[in-house]
Amino acid sequence: MxxxxxxxHRNPLRDPLDQRLPRVAGPCGVVLFGVTxxxxxxxxxxxxxxxxxxxxxxxxxxLVGFARRDWADEDFAQLVHDNVREHSRTPFREEVWDxxxxxxxxxxxxxxxxxxxxxxKATVDELDATRGTGGNHAFYLSIPPGLFPVVLQQLQASxxxxxxxxxxxxxxxxxxxxxxxxxxxxxxxxxxxxxxxxSVFRIDHxxxxxxxxxxxxxxxxxxxxxxxxxxxxxxxxQITMAEDIGIGGRASYYDGIGAARxxxxxxxxxxxxxTAMEEPLSFSADDVRIEKEKVLRAIRVPRDISRHTSxxxxxxxxQGGIPVLGYLEEEGISPGSTTETFAxxxxxxxxxxxAGVPFYLRTGKRLGRRVTEVAVVFKRAPHLPFAETAVQELxxxxxxxxxxxxxxxxxxxGSKVPDTTSIQVRDVTMDFQYGDSxxxxxxxxxxxxxxxxxxxxxxxxxxxxxxxxxxxILDPVLDYWAAHGAPEQYASGGWGPGSSYEMIARDGRVWRxx
Amino acid sequence: MIRLDDTSGxxxxxxxxxxxxxxxxxxxxxxLTLLIMSxxxxxxxxxxxxxxxxxxxxxxxxTLIPRPSRQAPRLDAEIAVGGDDGPGEVAxxxxxxxxxxxANSVAIPLLLTDTPVxxxxxxxxxxxxxxxxxxxxxxxxxxxxxxxxxxxxxxxxRKVGYRPGDTDLAWTRLTPWRSxxxxxxxxxxxxxxxxxxxxxxxxxxxxxxxxxxxTALRVPVDLIASRGPGITAVVxxxxxxxxxxxxxxxxxxxxxxxxxxxxxxxxxxxxxxxLLSEELRRLDPDxxxxxxxxxxxLP
Numbered sequence: 091m092x093x094x095x096x097x098x099h100r101n102p103l104r105d106p107l108d109q110r111l112p113r114v115a116g117p118c119g120v121v122l123f124g125v126t127x128x129x130x131x132x133x134x135x136x137x138x139x140x141x142x143x144x145x146x147x148x149x150x151x152x153l154v155g156f157a158r159r160d161w162a163d164e165d166f167a168q169l170v171h172d173n174v175r176e177h178s179r180t181p182f183r184e185e186v187w188d189x190x191x192x193x194x195x196x197x198x199x200x201x202x203x204x205x206x207x208x209x210x211k212a213t214v215d216e217l218d219a220t221r222g223t224g225g226n227h228a229f230y231l232s233i234p235p236g237l238f239p240v241v242l243q244q245l246q247a248s249x250x251x252x253x254x255x256x257x258x259x260x261x262x263x264x265x266x267x268x269x270x271x272x273x274x275x276x277x278x279x280x281x282x283x284x285x286x287x288x289s290v291f292r293i294d295h296x297x298x299x300x301x302x303x304x305x306x307x308x309x310x311x312x313x314x315x316x317x318x319x320x321x322x323x324x325x326x327x328q329i330t331m332a333e334d335i336g337i338g339g340r341a342s343y344y345d346g347i348g349a350a351r352x353x354x355x356x357x358x359x360x361x362x363x364x365t366a367m368e369e370p371l372s373f374s375a376d377d378v379r380i381e382k383e384k385v386l387r388a389i390r391v392p393r394d395i396s397r398h399t400s401x402x403x404x405x406x407x408x409q410g411g412i413p414v415l416g417y418l419e420e421e422g423i424s425p426g427s428t429t430e431t432f433a434x435x436x437x438x439x440x441x442x443x444x445a446g447v448p449f450y451l452r453t454g455k456r457l458g459r460r461v462t463e464v465a466v467v468f469k470r471a472p473h474l475p476f477a478e479t480a481v482q483e484l485x486x487x488x489x490x491x492x493x494x495x496x497x498x499x500x501x502x503x504g505s506k507v508p509d510t511t512s513i514q515v516r517d518v519t520m521d522f523q524y525g526d527s528x529x530x531x532x533x534x535x536x537x538x539x540x541x542x543x544x545x546x547x548x549x550x551x552x553x554x555x556x557x558x559x560x561x562x563i564l565d566p567v568l569d570y571w572a573a574h575g576a577p578e579q580y581a582s583g584g585w586g587p588g589s590s591y592e593m594i595a596r597d598g599r600v601w602r603x604x
Numbered sequence: 605m606i607r608l609d610d611t612s613g614x615x616x617x618x619x620x621x622x623x624x625x626x627x628x629x630x631x632x633x634x635x636l637t638l639l640i641m642s643x644x645x646x647x648x649x650x651x652x653x654x655x656x657x658x659x660x661x662x663x664x665x666x667t668l669i670p671r672p673s674r675q676a677p678r679l680d681a682e683i684a685v686g687g688d689d690g691p692g693e694v695a696x697x698x699x700x701x702x703x704x705x706x707a708n709s710v711a712i713p714l715l716l717t718d719t720p721v722x723x724x725x726x727x728x729x730x731x732x733x734x735x736x737x738x739x740x741x742x743x744x745x746x747x748x749x750x751x752x753x754x755x756x757x758x759x760x761x762r763k764v765g766y767r768p769g770d771t772d773l774a775w776t777r778l779t780p781w782r783s784x785x786x787x788x789x790x791x792x793x794x795x796x797x798x799x800x801x802x803x804x805x806x807x808x809x810x811x812x813x814x815x816x817x818x819t820a821l822r823v824p825v826d827l828i829a830s831r832g833p834g835i836t837a838v839v840x841x842x843x844x845x846x847x848x849x850x851x852x853x854x855x856x857x858x859x860x861x862x863x864x865x866x867x868x869x870x871x872x873x874x875x876x877x878x879l880l881s882e883e884l885r886r887l888d889p890d891x892x893x894x895x896x897x898x899x900x901x902l903p
Contacts, residue, residue: 101793102820103786108892110779110882114787142870145780148787149859149867185856189868222864224791523662 112146115544117224119152119193119217121210123201123241124232125169126157128339129264133295134232135170136177137536142190143180146541150221152193154213158200166196179534193221201233202240207248214250225257228291228543232264235277242284251284260289262543265356266347267292267554270568271561278554287554291543296357297550298535298542301497305364305464306373308491308499315489316369318468320443325469325486326597327365327449329358330604331493332457332585336404336414337431341422350401350433350568353453355560357462359386360552361493362449365464366439375548379556386559390438395570397596402432402580402587404456409583414456416579430577431455432586434593435567450594452601456582461604462493476513483507483516488602498523608681613710616681616695620664620714623685624693634693636720636884639711639738640667646726646751651696653876654724658692661884666714667696668738670704677703679710708737715741720887724880727751734767744887746880748773749808756902759808763897768889774808775893776879780871781813781835784849784857794842799825802839804832812896813838819899834873 104111120138124130141147155166171191175182195213199206217223229250231241242261245251253259261281268274281290296302309315318324331353337344344352363382370377392398406416418425432454439449468487481504490500499522507514542550571577580587585601594601608619640650647669654665678700685693695714699707715721723733723742730736733745749772752758762772788794799817803810810827813835818825830836833854840847845862849869857871 101786101789102822103782103789103817105820105892108782109886110776110890110892111783111786114783114790116787116790145783145870149869150864183870183872185868186870189856189870192867220865221867222791222861 112144113541113545113547114146115141115148115151115541116226117148117150117222118226118228118544119154119214119221119223120228120230120540120544121154121156121214122230122232123156125155125166127232130232131169131173132177133534133536134230134540135173136179137534137540139170139174139178139186139190140180140534140537141541143178143183143186144537146537147190147544149189150193150223151190152195152217152221152223153190154195154197154210154217156197156199156206156210159198161196161198163194163196167191167194170194179537193217201237202244204244204247207244207250211248211250225254226259228260228262230262235263235266235268235273238263238277239280242280246284258289258546259285260291260543260546261285262291262293262540264293266351267356267552267557268561269347269351271558271565274554274558274561278558282554288548290554291539291548291551292554292557293536293539294356294360294552295535295539296493297360297552298538299493299497301491301493302361302364303550305361305491306378309365310369319466321445321447323468324444324447325467326447326599327362328465328467328602329361329365329449329451329463330465330602331357331453331462332460332604333453333455334409334457334460334583336417336456336582337420337423341420345423345427345429348401348429348433349431349453349455350435350564350571354433354435354451355564356552356557358451358453359389359560359563360556361464362389362437362451363556365466365491366444366449368443379553383555383559385439385441386556386563388439388441388444389563390440391563391566392436392438395567396574398593399435399567399571400433400452400587400590400593401430401571401577402454402589403427403429403577404431404454404582405579407582409456414582416582417455428572428576430571432457432577432580432590434586434590436593436597437563448597448599450599450601452586452590454580454586458583458585459604460495463604464491464493465602465604466490467599467602476515480513481515483514485517496523605682605684608683610678611681612679613713616679616683616697616710617713619681620683620685620693620695623683627686634662634664634716634719636661636663636722636887637714637716638663638665638880638884639721639723639742640665640726641707641723641729641738642667642669642726643728644669644671647696649876650724650726651694653880655692655694656877657880657884660881662692663884664693664714664716665695666711667694668707668710669696669698670707671698671700672704673701675701677701679703708741711738711741720744722746722884722887726876729762730765731761732765732767733770734765743769744883745770746773746883747771750774750777752808755806755808756811759811759897759900760902763900763902766894766897768891768894771883771890771893772808772812773876773879773883775812775890775896776882777809777834777874778813778816779882780874781809781838781849782816784859784869784871785817785838788840788847788849788859788861794840794844794847796821796823796840796842798823798841800837800839800841801825801827801835802830802837803827803835805829807832807834810835811900811902812893815896815899815901816892818901819896 367381367385370381434452484504488502504515505518578587681697721741724746729747733739837850851857857869
């Protein structure tokens with residue numbers, strides 16, 4: 091790494107003790123492929139504006155759009171403008187926009203056309219000369235992964251991928267990082283031929299969330315949790331990411347991908363890794379990755395996949411009082427589709443700390459409410475010196491990281507019910523909630539991640555090793571499902587198919603209602 | 605707002621707890637207690653700023669307004685808990701008669717258990733905030749020299765009375781300027797030989813900026829008067845020519861550097877809420893501020 095602008099000379103105005111100064115990206119630009127996609131419009135463009143508005147982009151920042159459209163710079167600027175107006179988090183300020191729009195360019199061309207890349211290179215060179223972007227450019231590929239090879243080859247052939255000494259070229263790719271191990275390896279090979287691994291930034295916006303980083307802070311900055319964080323005290327761990335919406339307009343992306351590839355392979359396995367990993371030597375990107383990889387390597391998929399996994403498709407029905415379509419009735423979905431919209435599975439971590447503690451992962455669309463959480467469920471106390479009736483309402487203690495919404499922490503424990511004739515113990519919860527801010531903070535995950543790309547700061551990005559390990563875990567399950575017909579239908583607005591409850595009941599456990 | 609007339613610190617704490625209960629959330633989850641010592645003139649801006657900052661830092665805000673007079677000692681309070689204004693708890697209290705001298709006795713029962721305490725004087729702070737009865741509770745003590753009548757006298761008091769944990773909003777206001785200047789220097793050392801700062805006369809932030817640049821760059825830094833608002837320009841003489849950041853309007857700055865197109869930097873002046881939010885993000889001593897105070901060249 092070490093290509094960050096800050097370490098080339100010691101800046102006398104940056105004192106390591108000075109914690110107030112934000113990290114501002116050095117001279118640079120972003121080249122955006124796939125300018126009309128949802129993600130580009132709703133996340134990337136607004137995040138770039140928000141960063142500019144917070145003063146975190148360099149003054150000469152440049153944004154280049156590349157697409158097969160007959161557009162002038164102004165047309166692209168208008169598109170960015172409209173989406174910034176609609177989706178940015180911070181207030182719109184004319185002077186910030188003026189500044190940003192001066193650096194907006196558009197290059198028209200086909201993704202496979204060498205002459206278009208020659209024009210792109212000329213534009214980038216022009217920006218280096220006039221805006222002072224210093225040869226530093228990030229290529230943001232917000233395009234279907236099938237198009238990566240052609241774009242990467244062209245970037246290489248045109249010389250755009252090569253940086254001069256003292257400057258950098260980086261590439262940003264969005265999930266899905268492949269659809270199975272083989273395709274992920276292909277993708278990594280293709281990207282790796284053009285960019286070295288330190289210059290490849292895989293965006294998993296979940297990892298940019300404050301709360302995800304807080305899992306490590308809570309675990310390793312405190313005394314009181316880590317002693318309990320093992321199979322002596324933990325009964326099971328439940329990681330849930332539920333969405334209340336259906337697939338909306340994403341039919342073409344979602345069909346054939348499904349819940350497991352879309353969510354479990356990346357988000358839930360990352361959450362599992364952060365929850366289960368050993369303490370890293372330091373919080374540097376490499377040390378954290380080493381520990382995450384160790385735990386991902388230790389994951390074992392159930393031998394009998396039919397008994398310990400579940401998948402489903404949402405059926406039409408009512409959700410929160412509103413009638414909704416079933417998955418197979420959604421526009422753009424074939425009535426015979428076997429894509430799952432709900433997936434759950436048991437995974438085991440084969441190491442001393444976690445032997446015998448199942449990790450249950452589940453995700454789905456059109457579930458009861460939108461929630462993402464990691465719940466560590468503890469064993470019951472080995473002996474309860476109370477009458478049986480006294481503890482009937484006491485279940486298991488739990489420690490919950492709430493990732494969204496209402497980011498924070500919940501602890502569930504037993505407490506005496508006041509004023510009962512005989513002692514009675516019941517579950518109560520204790521909540522801690524981060525404040526949500528109106529002022530300057532709580533940046534969108536995308537702001538954080540894009541800034542980290544421009545700063546060359548890698549801790550929050552999964553490396554290709556982690557991606558491949560994720561597929562190694564998921565592939566056998568996906569293969570089994572592919573060979574076993576259609577997923578089970580489940581009612582919209584609930585918590586998934588019956589097989590999900592049966593799967594966990596086989597282990598003598600129940601799902602938490604998140 | 606709930607009014608409690610002729611009350612006590614303990615009764616106010618109990619009323620806050622009762623109100624929180626009535627709202628259905630007995631747990632507080634507050635991360636700190638902010639004690640504001642203010643007179644009537646600055647009270648409402650300070651409290652309102654703190655309430656807005658509580659969205660980022662859920663906290664209990666205790667505003668103490670001494671109203672010395674010859675009447676009998678009496679405490680009047682207004683409290684608000686949660687609701688539309690954000691997650692914080694607010695108690696605004698007027699301390700009448702002899703009680704004005706004993707604000708600490710009112711504050712003690714209102715300090716949240718085992719969480720950090722921050723003290724904030726929007727105007728007229730004690731000579732040594734750390735030795736003040738209220739300041740002694742606090743690990744972070746925030747003053748605001750910009751509200752003083754005699755700016756250089758006030759900076760001198762802050763310098764003499766400085767203890768680690770002190771900080772001043774005049775320093776906080778500088779962060780965008782300091783950040784912009786630091787990022788100019790990120791792009792390679794331009795070998796600065798001298799700096800000129802233009803600012804409204806009697807602007808304490810400009811004096812602090814002068815000291816910061818002089819200590820960090822070890823070059824002469826001049827301060828000249830402009831019409832404001834606040835700091836309007838910083839011009840660095842360098843080997844490659846003049847690098848300047850000018851902010852005539854108090855909203856957007858223009859960066860000029862030889863060999864590069866001029867560019868604009870959003871640098872709006874911030875309100876109290878924004879400043880307090882920045883302050884509360886870190887509660888350990890601000891050594892850089894302490895060092896700048898130590899190097900202040902005052903008449």
